[in-house]
Amino acid sequence: MKTAVFWSLFFLSGVYTGSAFAFSLGGEKTVNLVDQNGERHQVATIVFDSAGKDITYSIDWHEEAFADHFLSMRPFKCFEGPDKYWCRVPYPYEIRRSVSKQDFTDLEYDLLFVWKGSNEYGVNLWNGIYYKLAEQDNQLVGTLHEMDMDKLGVPPEAGDLRPVGETDLEAGDPDSHWLPRLVIE
Template identity: 65%
Template sequence: MGKLLKTVATAVALTGPSAWAEPLGGQKTVWLVDGQGQRTAIATIAFEPRGERMSYSIDWNDEVFADHFLSMRPFKCIEGPDKHWCHVPYPYEINRQVDVGDLTDLEYDLLFLWKGSTEYGINMWNGVYYRLDATDDGLVGRLHEMDMDLLSAPPEPGDLRPLSDMDLHEADPESHWLPELLIE
């Protein structure tokens, strides 16, 4: 416990209090939250100003992911008792720039799909998209369902946002293992 407090105090001293208060400032932790409120730290994100927007880089926490070879492709999955949550790296061009009014690039970097823990392969229609909203404390992602087959073909040249609102369907949080994503 003392080491954690020392790490937090050092980070605050290095980044300043304003970076911790802003939803897109400094370094943040990405958490997946289950239905009982239990959190799993899956990554850290470092935000840096770039003109009017913020650029970001993600450092994934490999310790919480298991390697799976599903449907002839490698996946990194968080294993749950009934479902596995597998990260789907966005396969096309992305700017990795955001602001509080446009978090789409980050949403594309946080794509997952789920599969039953006893299932052999994956079903691409079990896509998970966390729609992000900025709060005073950070970012909150609400789970939406999507068909990942929509991303099987490259988007038109110059179209960095191939998914539309019609492609995303707000999910019932009670029906999923990890219904929330937090960045704080």
Template identity: 75%
Template sequence: MNGLRFFWLVAASVSCAAGAHAFSLDGEKTVSLVDQQGDLHPVADVVFSPEENGSTYEIEWRDDAFADHFLSMRPFKCLEGADKHWCRVPYPYEIRRMVSDDDLTDLEYDLLFVWKGSSEYGINLWNGVYYKLESQDGRLTGTLHEMDMDKLGVPPEAGNLRPIRGADLEEGYPESHWLPGLVIE
């Protein structure tokens, strides 16, 4: 059995035994990337503050988890793996940073990455990583989707706060990636 599938199976069993509950969009949580073996790599903390129509949030990245890289003439913060590096891509346009139980899109935009081979000099934005979030067993889990981030090179029309469409995302193959999952708990 694939290590990642085993991890998710065990996690689901434990939370089901304890009684399933919804994720709370309130207070401080840890953002971790999940590797093939199911090991968690904490990369950020997020603080949710409830408001009338959902919660606002602030992310504080754990810079000590990342190494500094200068790739394709730009600075990046990257998690270094044996075969691949996972580099943060700050979303460059206006965002509300507001989420609700039904809409986690803003947070998804703030958790963009791009991967590169560990021995590659530059970075290719078509290797974009988008984690599609859902509430599951009292936490948020992110499923890896691939996207061409060159699309973000052109600013969206004024007022368009959601330029990434479902058609821009392709479900990724977890077996082919170092960090195929994301967990917020």
């Protein structure tokens, strides 16, 4: 009986992590955009640093994977596909670049894109791409959500480092997008 009580308390206490978060938030990882055929396109490297009390990160974009475009009177770095381009949108406001096993918001803000047709001249900010990250199979997997990036045209109120809310995101249809997933491994 004492053994059963011990194991019950052990599992409930959170000490056991066998089924808990398996992705390591430490060291160097690769960022891949994944197309509809499952092919991975490496576009960046992330270094997670858990030396302090917070887990911070830095991103090194693989610039050779992106082409320079001047769209809607602004320079963009775009990952070119046959029919669509995925253009990086640097988050324009203050960001901590800190994550936890429960909160990847800062990293999601650093992985913003806007898509455009390959034969279109400009870019429409209502074609924003936001990858919501979750741990899956020892990776961070970003599920495509659509958003109107015009929301980012107005600075958030002082102290609001998280202006994009759930109501600003709409789950994207993976069949209608060239790069429906993002994987960090």
